[in-house]
Amino acid sequence: MEGRRNAKAADFLQLDTGQAPAGGLAEWLAGRLRHAISDGRLPVGSRLPATRVLAAELGVSRGVVTEAYQRLGEDGHIAGRGRHGTVVVAAPLTVPVPSPRARPAAARLFTDGEPGADVYDALRAAPARVDLTPGLPDLAAFPRAAWLRAERDVLADLPAAALGYGDPRGAPELRRAVAAWLARYRGIRVDPAEVLIVAGTAQALGLIAHVLRAEGISELAVEDPGSLGARQHLRNAGMRTPPVPVDTEGIRVDALSATGAPAVLLTPAHQFPTGVVLGGGRRRALMAWAAGQGGLVVEDDYDAEHRYDRPPVPALRAMLPDRVVYAGSVSKLLAPALRVGWVVAPPRYREALVDAKRFMDLGNPVLPQLVLARLMESGALERHLRCLRGRHRQRRDAMIAAFAEHLPRAVVHGAAAGLHLMVTFDGVRDGDDSALAAAAFAEGVKAHPLSWHTQLPYAPGLVLGYAASPPAAVEAGVALLARAHMVTGARP
Structure with missing residues (x-):
């Protein structure tokens, strides 16, 4: 930024570079755009201005806007759509206050024992703040x-x-x-x-x-x-x-x-x-x-x-x-x-x-x-596969780091490859992973109890996909899992 006297404003979102801290213009712009996506002023599906257009309106270098867009792209909030420009594909997530009314519906989906195909399909269709369903790829990255x-x-x-x-x-x-x-x-x-x-x-x-x-x-x-x-x-x-x-x-x-x-x-x-x-x-x-x-x-x-x-x-x-x-x-x-x-x-x-x-x-x-x-x-x-590997690695690392912070006693399995992690818990009784998954769903997170995927006795746990959610959503989802973990009375 050239100084406060030369600060300019853009009609788009009423952006004013005079509000940006010295030396942090790209980060400030990314934050403003992220906030606009979060509060609905930039809904999913809306198109952002071209980098050169927004740069000209703000009176900054095109590299500043490009860097801000790149940060939002790495978080999974926006994606390039070729001739259709840069489009919002996902909103940032915050940790919501759960609704007690959601708990009975969650309990019906996560009964003990193997669920029928109808339950499996119902969970797939059910909305959630953070979808950590295993086997779900990054659909926003489709080329x-x-x-x-x-x-x-x-x-x-x-x-x-x-x-x-x-x-x-x-x-x-x-x-x-x-x-x-x-x-x-x-x-x-x-x-x-x-x-x-x-x-x-x-x-x-x-x-x-x-x-x-x-x-x-x-x-x-x-x-x-x-x-x-x-x-x-x-x-x-x-x-x-x-x-x-x-x-x-x-x-x-x-x-x-x-x-x-x-x-x-x-x-x-x-x-x-x-x-x-x-x-x-x-x-x-x-x-x-x-x-x-x-x-x-x-x-x-x-x-x-x-x-x-x-x-x-x-x-x-x-x-x-x-x-x-x-x-x-x-x-x-x-x-x-x-x-x-x-x-x-x-x-x-x-x-x-x-x-x-x-x-x-x-x-x-x-x-x-x-x-x-x-x-x-x-x-x-x-080329698409190479791009996916980088995105998936970031999301996997975000999930592992979130578990280390919010649920340090959890044991993470299978991190070297794939699109999911298996997590087992100390302090969760046998058969109680369905209750944990139900509590997580009531908090706004979809995941599979490990017991769904077993016929023989096995340690209780969850199976969690990370490919479909940007790093911020993955971290928020694990934070909600930690809250669900406490609700079920298990040790953190």
Whole structure:
């Protein structure tokens, strides 16, 4: 700032640079904009002035405005939208005073024991001040401008014949792009003809269960703790899901053998919800189990691309192609709403899976497949992944720091990768994590009790996603969790 005599004002939000402290103009501007977003003067969806326009109105350098916008972008409050400018995408959060009237509704959602799918869906739809639901990606980071460019390019080149019914296996362009992506990022060498495009991992599990049941297999063992959603999909498809305990090295293969189950569902790259990586010894034991007992591994490559403090680990499919059905998706990389995933299966299951897909829905919509293929081939998806890693690391660090400040006795698990943390608590009695999640929801925070994702006895805790919330919201959410922790009578 050049001095108080040269201070200027802008009509936009009645900004007056004369109010800024010396040497702190960018920080002052970011604070004023943040306050305007918080109190509703800049609602979600509104557009900010271009940096050069606001800089000219305020009589400051463009770099000052750019730095202020960058700070708000890092906090997740605004995002660039290409030709549509810079748009408000999320409001700052403060710790609210809870309403006692909210508690009965929360208690109905968080009953003891495994919830039904209706409860699971009701929680997903319920509003909250801070959404720390696991498995929710940063939807505000969806690359809209890159997607629109790719879509325009695809439509410009698209022949009329391509708008008819497509190949039930998926568009050849996307199958080629997925094969290249898997080779580059997961160490999987696969021919595009082996790739089946599906409507996300949920449909993949349903198709796999259908094919296995046709072979007389009605048991698919699952990790414990393990995903409640995956378990519900498998059960809906008629499969029994015997639990196999997980420890710090991953699934216990000796316990898997003891179940007698002919197949198992695993998340080996970043186990949900504990976050452990399947260790080398366990991988060798698993390969011996598959070879010796003719066992089948269904590999859900959950969160494989989202890693921060450890090197990548190879996919099981790369090590044991004849005994692994591999499933992946872009739900956590782009958005669940796209409903795009893929399955790579051993030859004996390939045609049966294609038939099951054909008779279920005739194949995924072709246009989104072609757009995604263009993003993969152009390098746009790779650039998006690099950007996400930085954002997610900041949010993960904010959650860990908030627990250290507000709940220092909590034990944080699985921080090296992924989009969520598992947290266990000293002083919370067995089975009381549902009450803790209910109290947190009454305070305005959505999270999963760990007991939802277990069939066997396990330490009580919570499963918390951090990817969808900016650092300030993550910190506010953990502060509210600490208040809920006190309400339940547990030790901080």
